[in-house]
Amino acid sequence: MTSISDLKQRAIKNVDAARDELIQLSTTIHANPELAFKEFKSAALLSDALEKHGLKVERGIGGLETAFRGEARGNRAGATIAILAEYDALPELGHACGHNIIGTAAIGAGIALQPLMNEMPGRVLVIGTPAEEGGGGKIILLKNGAFEGVDAAMMVHPAAYTLVTRGSLATRRITLEFFGKASHAASSPEDGISALEALLAAFHNINALRLHLRADARVHGIITHGGAAINIIPEYTAAKFSVRAATRAYVEEILQRVIQCAQAGAVATGAQLKYAVDDGYAEIIPNRAIARAFAENWRALGVEVHEPRPNERMGSTDMGDVSHAVPALHPYLAIVPDGTPGHSIEVRAAAISPEGHAGLLNAAKGLAMTAIDLLCDENLVQEAKREFAAASK
Numbered sequence: 001m002t003s004i005s006d007l008k009q010r011a012i013k014n015v016d017a018a019r020d021e022l023i024q025l026s027t028t029i030h031a032n033p034e035l036a037f038k039e040f041k042s043a044a045l046l047s048d049a050l051e052k053h054g055l056k057v058e059r060g061i062g063g064l065e066t067a068f069r070g071e072a073r074g075n076r077a078g079a080t081i082a083i084l085a086e087y088d089a090l091p092e093l094g095h096a097c098g099h100n101i102i103g104t105a106a107i108g109a110g111i112a113l114q115p116l117m118n119e120m121p122g123r124v125l126v127i128g129t130p131a132e133e134g135g136g137g138k139i140i141l142l143k144n145g146a147f148e149g150v151d152a153a154m155m156v157h158p159a160a161y162t163l164v165t166r167g168s169l170a171t172r173r174i175t176l177e178f179f180g181k182a183s184h185a186a187s188s189p190e191d192g193i194s195a196l197e198a199l200l201a202a203f204h205n206i207n208a209l210r211l212h213l214r215a216d217a218r219v220h221g222i223i224t225h226g227g228a229a230i231n232i233i234p235e236y237t238a239a240k241f242s243v244r245a246a247t248r249a250y251v252e253e254i255l256q257r258v259i260q261c262a263q264a265g266a267v268a269t270g271a272q273l274k275y276a277v278d279d280g281y282a283e284i285i286p287n288r289a290i291a292r293a294f295a296e297n298w299r300a301l302g303v304e305v306h307e308p309r310p311n312e313r314m315g316s317t318d319m320g321d322v323s324h325a326v327p328a329l330h331p332y333l334a335i336v337p338d339g340t341p342g343h344s345i346e347v348r349a350a351a352i353s354p355e356g357h358a359g360l361l362n363a364a365k366g367l368a369m370t371a372i373d374l375l376c377d378e379n380l381v382q383e384a385k386r387e388f389a390a391a392s393k
């Protein structure tokens with residue numbers, strides 16, 4: 001039987017052999033940023049690459065046109081390891097979250113593992129998951145059974161700091177709509193009801209609420225409709241808020257108070273309030289057993305892996321929901337200097353820089369090496385599952 005370390009060495013070589021192809025793929029996706037659920041080109045490019053390297057590819061899985069699944073089967077029954085790809089971009093900013101690297105790294109890992117599968121048990125799935133930046137593609141895929149039979153799932157996100165066990169914030173989004181009454185803003189203001197003043201009052205109330213929230217809470221919003229013209233008392237306004245916190249339970253609590261803040265704005269002005277809340281994302285439960293293996297593999301490649309800092313800053317991701325369904329890991333790999341903000345033009349530039357390309361290759365190698373650990377070491381999968389079961393209680 002081939003040793004685990006020999007398989008890992010060959011996986012590393014396979015990633016290096018595909019270097020130019022992977023960089024080309026990552027750069028092309030970066031140059032063609034596509035928004036949530038519309039990642040047609042990106043999904044096709046990534047699926048084509050998997051197919052070319054011998055994986056069995058199914059396109060449009062789980063009810064999502066831009067989702068896909070590549071499969072490579074081992075020589076006997078064993079664990080099913082899912083490597084997740086993201087490839088959606090941000091409105092106006094393009095690939096400022098570096099999802100071109102996430103998607104391509106997952107494909108790189110699949111390409112590296114495929115030729116080794118006839119020496120290993122189990123199977124590897126490369127799952128293309130649309131709409132991380134809004135829409136929650138992974139949640140739809142979970143609901144539609146795309147993760148059935150998966151024993152462990154992982155992906156790598158580019159970042160400003162390399163660490164394997166950072167969590168994420170639970171989040172829900174709420175849309176507020178205020179309905180007032182239009183009238184001439186100068187000649188008959190007394191006949192109007194301003195939906196804008198109702199909305200502004202809601203913002204002020206929410207800002208006041210913020211003073212009393214725990215440090216992990218984040219409430220932030222934008223006005224999507226502020227009125228039609230300055231000489232009309234606005235009859236319709238709308239805003240979107242994101243409510244985040246360390247746990248789902250606290251998000252629910254804050255959300256109820258945000259709704260009260262909005263209701264107060266409506267009462268004060270005489271406008272009517274309508275609101276709608278989405279399902280949101282759960283917080284990530286990082287699987288420590290998988291994290292240990294991942295960190296060891298990155299360190300073997302010479303990647304410096306850090307421990308999470310106290311008060312570690314976090315975003316939210318639909319990988320949180322995956323981590324509530326199966327043992328999962330969402331490590332971060334530095335491609336920009338520590339302190340660089342996420343969703344920035346700095347990250348967008350770095351996502352196709354030499355640092356970005358190096359990160360892409362190390363992400364693919366780390367994923368492939370950790371998949372080998374999980375496929376070949378049954379104890380590791382069992383440990384990950386025990387930990388998952390204990391955390392889910």
Ligand SMILES: [Zn+2]
Pocket residue numbers: 097098099132157
């Ligand atoms: Zn992201």
Ligand SMILES: [Zn+2]
Pocket residue numbers: 097133343
């Ligand atoms: Zn993002």
